[in-house]
Amino acid sequence: DNFMASAVGEHGIREEDLIAQGDRLDGLRERLRIWRDGKEPSFLGLPFQTDLDEIKTLGNRMLKRFTRFIVFGIGGSSLGGNMLVQTLGRRNDRRRVRFYDNVDPITLESLDRIDWNETLLIVISKSGNTAETIAQFLTVLPRMERELGAQCVHEHVLVITEEPKGALQQIAERLEIPVIPHPAVGGRYVVLSAVGLLPAYLAGVDIDGVMEGARAMADRCCQKDIRENPGLWQGAAQYLLAENGKTISQWMPYSDHLTLVVDWYRQLWAESLGKHDPQGRERGLTPVSAKGVTDQHSQLQLFLDGPSDKQFTFLTSPDLLTAGERIPTRFADLPAVKPLVGHTTGELFGAEFLGTRETLSRRGRPNRTLSLLQGDAFAIGELIILLEVETVVVAELMGIDAFDQPAVEESKVLTRKYLDEMKTIRGL
């Protein structure tokens, strides 16, 4: 379901304008084919090139030995795998895969309770120099050594990194920790490699299904006609809406198990699109998330009557409609209870989504709905590629590079400056 139906009148986009964007995307479409066919390293080649047998063989070996898995990494080195585990991981399983993507000291304290004998640690960093990931690893290392014996630590750690000169590679070599190569693809685009798929496989995710869906969508996104090409069509629609003042990409997942899709997407979209174009103009659409139905009780007021600066994406699972307990007939005499009785909680969930979407459409607030069944690995694979292609389409139309992130470096430099100042103050 796309933006066209709801984006009408002054808030709308016209079909002919959308089709016209197709001509501006000829060059990109060529590159998409080159990427898909693996002639240059890229996210679009990963579904065809990632060696799943290798991941499964390693994963099976690890599953025989460990029941607990911890992933250290940040940004692209964490969000994709975490999303796959949340959306598709086997629930109520003995195995547990947990992601630590921050250096909040209170959260990290919970690592004190880890039974390292039962645990495999996967440390992921493309550059191998990321401060947070190195800090996480180096602070747990002494605990692991105490519990396992220094000579056994390497059996409990795997490293995924690309940069041979990076600190993580050096540490791995010194401690004889096995290293899995990180592909030459940027962090936020790398989920369909060992980075995302190894943790996912350990959590019981059907990684074959994910890759099948990803390949199918990659092929669709190489279609010549923009009307047949969902990545080009949807990306161009979002670009036109942004040009029309809808510069906030407001997502609303109606499924607790799909919330991390939005977290992953926010990184992809923000880090890829928020930058200066060649004329020095500040570009980008701000990706934000509100949770259905919870945030209907707060943010929906703003969405309906506030500024019309948003384009909405609903993420839903139609199978949730029939899920859940029936609401009992008790207290049916009370007016607030009566409309609920006999319905499943899934029906209430679905009715609330339909109501919210309709109120937005009535006001001409552009929205689209992405529907996928719970636990549908194929659909998640399709969705990952669709959103990645949409991102590069918007970047192309805005005239910016979707794969760099020049501004985030500035904060890293300042972090190091503050660390040095703290050292001086503490006399270190």
Ligand code: PA5
């Ligand atoms: O997409 C990106 O480039 C970033 O978000 C990185 O994934 C993030 O900064 C982590 O980098 P690294 O994998 O080098 O530790």
